[in-house]
Amino acid sequence: MKKLWRHIVAAGMLAPAWPAGAADTAAVVKTGVYRNLFREIGKTDAEIDAKVNAAIKSFFSGDDEVRCYYPAGADEAYILDSGNNDVRSEGMSYGMMIAVQAGLRPEFDRLWNFARRHMRNVDGDRQGYFAWKASTEGKALDPTPASDGEEYFAMSLYFAWKRWGDESYKAAADDILHHMLHQDRYVSPGSDITRMIDPATKQIVFVPRGDSARFTDASYHLPAFFELYARWAKKDNGYWREVAQASRAFLSKAAHPTTGLFPDYSAFDGTPTDPWKGGHANFQFDAWRVIQNVVVDHYWFGTNPWAVEEANRWQGFFAAQGIETHGYLFTLDGKALINDHGPGLAGMNAVASLVSTHLRAMDFVRHLWSVELARGQWRYYDNCLYLFAMLQCSGKYRMIGVEPAK
Numbered sequence: 001m002k003k004l005w006r007h008i009v010a011a012g013m014l015a016p017a018w019p020a021g022a023a024d025t026a027a028v029v030k031t032g033v034y035r036n037l038f039r040e041i042g043k044t045d046a047e048i049d050a051k052v053n054a055a056i057k058s059f060f061s062g063d064d065e066v067r068c069y070y071p072a073g074a075d076e077a078y079i080l081d082s083g084n085n086d087v088r089s090e091g092m093s094y095g096m097m098i099a100v101q102a103g104l105r106p107e108f109d110r111l112w113n114f115a116r117r118h119m120r121n122v123d124g125d126r127q128g129y130f131a132w133k134a135s136t137e138g139k140a141l142d143p144t145p146a147s148d149g150e151e152y153f154a155m156s157l158y159f160a161w162k163r164w165g166d167e168s169y170k171a172a173a174d175d176i177l178h179h180m181l182h183q184d185r186y187v188s189p190g191s192d193i194t195r196m197i198d199p200a201t202k203q204i205v206f207v208p209r210g211d212s213a214r215f216t217d218a219s220y221h222l223p224a225f226f227e228l229y230a231r232w233a234k235k236d237n238g239y240w241r242e243v244a245q246a247s248r249a250f251l252s253k254a255a256h257p258t259t260g261l262f263p264d265y266s267a268f269d270g271t272p273t274d275p276w277k278g279g280h281a282n283f284q285f286d287a288w289r290v291i292q293n294v295v296v297d298h299y300w301f302g303t304n305p306w307a308v309e310e311a312n313r314w315q316g317f318f319a320a321q322g323i324e325t326h327g328y329l330f331t332l333d334g335k336a337l338i339n340d341h342g343p344g345l346a347g348m349n350a351v352a353s354l355v356s357t358h359l360r361a362m363d364f365v366r367h368l369w370s371v372e373l374a375r376g377q378w379r380y381y382d383n384c385l386y387l388f389a390m391l392q393c394s395g396k397y398r399m400i401g402v403e404p405a406k
Helices: 002-010 045-061 089-102 105-118 147-164 167-185 223-232 237-254 285-301 306-321 343-354 361-370 379-393
Strands: 069-072 076-081 086-088 140-142 336-338
Touching (some): 045 069, 076 089, 089 379, 105 147, 147 167, 147 223, 223 237, 223 285, 285 306, 285 343, 285 379, 343 361, 343 379
């Protein structure tokens, strides 16, 4: 059927898109089947394994121009934010997710040891939350948390529990989720520290403190994670499912209707916001990763058909800019702000191909295959997203421990 459709398109008889509803795969939760997009563009399993494994090895143990993982002491390690020469909860939790997906338990444990010993607040209004920034020596530089760190810490710990059977990982994840929902029980009177989930909207907040808890960041909306929290958390399971539904509704409101782009920061109703006049009402660095959140949720659970429309719209915008040459900062209506091109956004664009129904989807995968890890001072964020994309597009980023429905 696909070959016939391509011939019809090539003959100019129809626009280059699959028929409505002709997605390549049903939800993974039903089938247990993960697409290997690299195989679909003609690469062999040996080629795919070699390329993905080489990227993982470079990330964890390559030379200092490319690596992001650094062992510390006898049993710790950190992910270096190479642009700022410090350690972020974002990067630590991303490193743990990459490690558990790749089956690297020693690296996972070293990262978790650093995070729980040096970044987790043990008392005061922030107890149970993780400092968003620390030095490479393990000193907290700002004890206030960033919500995405907690989200990825919890999810990677649940996957570690399922992969390696250690109940301590689950207990740690349960504790993180408890504080995300119930931090109000631990703060002193008059404190500006809040829950990570806004109680009125059931949406993730940007930072659970003061005015920063009154808006959100679309890249922190992870409905697929919230669905798994609802399955595995010790308590509040039904509430987490409501959080997932709230995120799906929010994401469809926050996306630009023509370009599909998201702002970095939004009000809870999806309206772009820029409280510190830093350009965050535009499509900037945080917003690169939103498409992965949208796509993976529908790819895994099949709960949000709007994700297919959004993936097509998003890829259509970047195809018009040039798949191999597009920039990476834009206004929401598509005006280019910075024309640099790198592996992080290229990777996220390829992840959209997991649900896209347009023929150009595989062009983004071919481009990702041609791209390598970033090198130099600003490699950290690009390389984290690139590793996520390589794992996603090779079928190696999985819901560990989830068996297909019977």
